[in-house]
Amino acid sequence: MNVATTTYTESGGHPSALESVSLSIGTVLTYAEQQLITRLRKGEERAFDELVTKHHGALIRMAMGHVANREVAEEVVQDTWMAVIEGLDRFEGRSSLRTWIFGIMIHKAKDRGVREKRHTTFSAFESFNDDTEEAVDPSRFHQSGEWAGHWALPPQPWDDQTPEKLLASQQAVNAMNRAIEALPPTLKDVLILRDVEGVEAKEVCEILKITETNLYVRLHRARERVRQAVETYLGGC
Amino acid sequence: MAQEESGQTSLEITCQEVVQWASAYLDEHVGDERKRHIVLHLAICAGCEAYVKQIATVRDVVGLLPKAVEQPLDSDRLRQAFAARERRSSPAGRRV
Ligand SMILES: [Zn+2]
Numbered sequence A: 001m002n003v004a005t006t007t008y009t010e011s012g013g014h015p016s017a018l019e020s021v022s023l024s025i026g027t028v029l030t031y032a033e034q035q036l037i038t039r040l041r042k043g044e045e046r047a048f049d050e051l052v053t054k055h056h057g058a059l060i061r062m063a064m065g066h067v068a069n070r071e072v073a074e075e076v077v078q079d080t081w082m083a084v085i086e087g088l089d090r091f092e093g094r095s096s097l098r099t100w101i102f103g104i105m106i107h108k109a110k111d112r113g114v115r116e117k118r119h120t121t122f123s124a125f126e127s128f129n130d131d132t133e134e135a136v137d138p139s140r141f142h143q144s145g146e147w148a149g150h151w152a153l154p155p156q157p158w159d160d161q162t163p164e165k166l167l168a169s170q171q172a173v174n175a176m177n178r179a180i181e182a183l184p185p186t187l188k189d190v191l192i193l194r195d196v197e198g199v200e201a202k203e204v205c206e207i208l209k210i211t212e213t214n215l216y217v218r219l220h221r222a223r224e225r226v227r228q229a230v231e232t233y234l235g236g237c
Numbered sequence B: 001m002a003q004e005e006s007g008q009t010s011l012e013i014t015c016q017e018v019v020q021w022a023s024a025y026l027d028e029h030v031g032d033e034r035k036r037h038i039v040l041h042l043a044i045c046a047g048c049e050a051y052v053k054q055i056a057t058v059r060d061v062v063g064l065l066p067k068a069v070e071q072p073l074d075s076d077r078l079r080q081a082f083a084a085r086e087r088r089s090s091p092a093g094r095r096v
Helices: A031-041 A045-066 A070-087 A097-119 A163-168 A170-181 A185-196 A201-208 A212-235 B015-026 B032-044 B046-062 B075-088
Strands: none
Touching: A031 A045, A031 A097, A045 A070, A045 A097, A045 A185, A045 B075, A070 A097, A070 B075, A097 A185, A097 A201, A163 A170, A163 B046, A170 A185, A170 A212, A170 B046, A185 A201, A185 A212, A185 B046, A201 A212, A212 B015, A212 B046, B015 B032, B015 B046, B032 B046
16 A cells, blocks of 8 residues: 555546555545545645635634634644645545544644633533533423423424525524524534535544434534524514 | 324324434434334424424525635645645555
8 A cells, every 4th residue: 555656647548546546445435535635646736725625614614613713723724734735645545535634623623722721711612511401492392291392382484484585684694603603612513514514424423423313412402503593583573 | 283182193202302303303314113203293293393394494504604715824835835745755654
């Protein structure tokens, strides 16, 4: 398993990704990812730009949940890209490229966040307990009697509130963005990866090193908070 | 709301439980038995039906929110590091 250092055969024919990339036999990479890695290892700057453009925004957003401010988040992500560059030749493709990159960022962000925790007062460090917090306010359900556990205050249907309609309202968009930014990092990470970036559940679990059960608990709490923001917005219409 | 007589299979699961499983259900990530209970419950409970629809809307809309265009702190430094990589790269170690 050696590194593709001799690949300046150049233009015309597509280089076979498998030929020029040294990846472990059990690689989980798709053909497209293998091709991207081939281009990166060949030193193709456009491939690197593409990679950065694709993931930078989500990396910043997630990093901000773990550290004190935007400046630090940008440093963390810059460091992440440097580590990606450094590690490119050692990357074996046992996880997807994205899993690897986000894993590096989370490691760096948590590390930085822990060191800075003292100096911050914002919501990211609100105490959050996976086991005790209810997603939906329990007072909206009957507490006892025949209908215990059933809605006392059911949600009002949003009727024609399609995603498109909500997106057309700047107020609704702001309300949702505020709700997302206010999420504690454990919830924000899953929402950004799963719903914003569209990463498959299994890969989200790999990146965050959590179980699928845990993923859905967190994902649902995150979605519920955004739902509440929309509910509040609609109630005020 | 579930205002039918109790004892029906559809009420083997409460609204609170349906709510709790909503995201996993939407992702097809619940077992067959639980899925059956949820489907039956949703058929007769307007509150839960509305709730699950709202969560689906949230799931869909979150991915469509306009994203700020982000640029790295120091793109030039990254590009330079990337360009310099090849010169440095030796027959590399393995493992990540
Ligand atoms: Zn119900």
